[in-house]
Amino acid sequence: MGRLVAVSNRVADPRNASAGGLAVALGEALKVTGGLWFGWSGKVVETAQGGTPGEGELHQQQAGNVTLATVDLCREDHDGYYLGYSNGVLWPVFHYRLDLADFDAGQNLNIYRRVNQLFARKLAPLLEPDDEIWIHDYHLIPLAAELRAIGCSQRIGFFLHIPLPPPLILAAIPQHEWLMRALFAYDLVGFQSHADLEHFGRYVQSEARAEPMGEHRYRAFHRTVRAQAFPIGIDVDEFAELGRGPEARETYEMMMAQYARRRLLLGIDRLDYSKGLPQRLKAFQILLAEYPENRMSATLVQIAAPSRESVDAYADLRREMEGITGAINGRYGELDWMPVRYIHRTTSRRRLPGLCRASRVALVTPLRDGMNLVAKEYVAAQDPADPGVLVLSRFAGAAEQMKEALLVNPYDTRATAQAVQQALHMPLAERQARHGKLLERIRAQDVHWWSGEFLRTLAESDCG
Known part of the structure; x- marks a missing residue:
């Protein structure tokens, strides 16, 4: 069994019982395999000389047998990727609030993609051939596509912690086709509810002309992705x-x-x-x-x-x-x-x-x-x-x-x-x-069921 590699916007020490949320969910699985948890360090640094965005520095530390790897972001990247696009566009749209989305700041989409490319470049050298990669949430939707672009062939799953809106709301996002196409770089895409799963199926069929392959599998862009609902629980x-x-x-x-x-x-x-x-x-x-x-x-x-x-x-x-x-x-x-x-x-x-x-x-x-x-x-x-x-x-x-x-x-x-x-x-x-x-x-469907069921399904998913 290969390592579990978890990727999320923020990283938490799985030994910290008060961390809650994602740390509780992932800590147990990471400890079993001596895994790696990768994400933003939470630190915003000054831009490089000349005012250009800096290449974020990679930090590594051990938390028991789990490696925590984090990357710094410069102010421009943080504001464009995190505040501008993730929370200024994706968060309101995915929560059905088109009136609060800032669609005019087009540069933020470029920065969002640039930061995902940065994360891919920093993560790829840390990966082993038999790793299973689990990427989390709306900040990192295109990360698997960026990893594939630089030659990563590991099995990769994605879980969306927030809702997925119906196709017509998703289609309000400028360049929504690029964003949703990125999900086909994953082997498994997980959602919180069956309603979200239904919205995904309707979108990829109506907007991407995806071919249904049965068992919530869809083929488009020369790849097949499996989608499933995995309602997250508590411990x-x-x-x-x-x-x-x-x-x-x-x-x-x-x-x-x-x-x-x-x-x-x-x-x-x-x-x-x-x-x-x-x-x-x-x-x-x-x-x-x-x-x-x-x-x-x-x-x-x-x-x-x-x-x-x-x-x-x-x-x-x-x-x-x-x-x-x-x-x-x-x-x-x-x-x-x-x-x-x-x-x-x-x-x-x-x-x-x-x-x-x-x-x-x-x-x-x-x-x-x-x-x-x-x-x-x-x-x-x-x-x-x-x-x-x-x-x-x-x-x-x-x-x-x-x-x-x-x-x-x-x-x-x-x-x-x-x-x-x-x-x-x-x-x-x-x-x-x-x-x-x-x-x-x-x-019956606690946080351990959630992580175990997702990882079991990912291990069985080899869509390609």
Whole structure:
């Protein structure tokens, strides 16, 4: 068995238990093979002499038997590749927000490709003939094509962590044909949901005239690619263990003491326009207006971690959130009760299980999301004897698996308020039944299932 080589925009030390996310998912597989993890160092350096973009320096270090290899980026490359194209075009379009995409900055596409070429040049000498390469997310869509162009013939898989929109939305991206053609350099392309997989199949057939080969295999551009849905999960046991830690217990006890006479509603998100945060606050406002028994009784704790605050759309969202929060608290608040506790800071992951366990309802209501692991973490943190209720957007990838949640359309704020009212008054037996089925499913398709299933499928994929 060859090494696993993981490639992502950012690299994390798999020995760090608090890293979460991708580190948890990949750490185990990398350790088995003594693998390599490659990506951007997170460091932005000055341009080379004369103001031209510099050739990023390669750094290597050992994390146990795993090699971490990272590359620096100069300011122009970082801004064009990361801020300009990845997050200024691909992120909004893939989340269905054509109105927020900056299609005019055409130079950013050239820089996006240039950085992927840089990564390919730096990675190729580190590869061994029998390596299996797993590339992650929208920052690196063309990386396999760049590796193939310089002679790499290893088996390469790709996983998209964010949604893939329908063909007509994808087709709004200038030079979308080049971008999607790059996916045919992979042997396996993985998506979070069956909806995303369907969008891919429709796109490649309508726009690329790809020939369906059965079993979600498509042939175009003299190559065949296999596509499949692999919904990412969490490490349920690791999150449960985190919940037994001192910080989680302290948080749970503090929240239960301070809100002994209240029922807590919880939202945990990055401050991002894809998360449906203004709509969530408006739904809570409707809850207080139309179901007045919740006044002085229900409190919404909304954590919105800072994200890309230099971008105008995010600064506008922050001001909107602060305005809506102030309006709700000003209208309904009392001296001894604030309806909304809005926290614009990052909360320690070690405290999250305690916060989830103390909350009667979780509001996970994005306008569009690839998966949303907060929904699964909330379920994992609950007391099975007295569990809370998950209110989940039907537009989150998690909704395909988590049918026992109360599924809502976040654009319909009145219906969302009604679902929250239902959650707050749900009988214990129904809460237990829903929670039991949800927990069973997230255990069956946890993060270890996800990585194992993807790598097993990649090992069987030799499309060429």
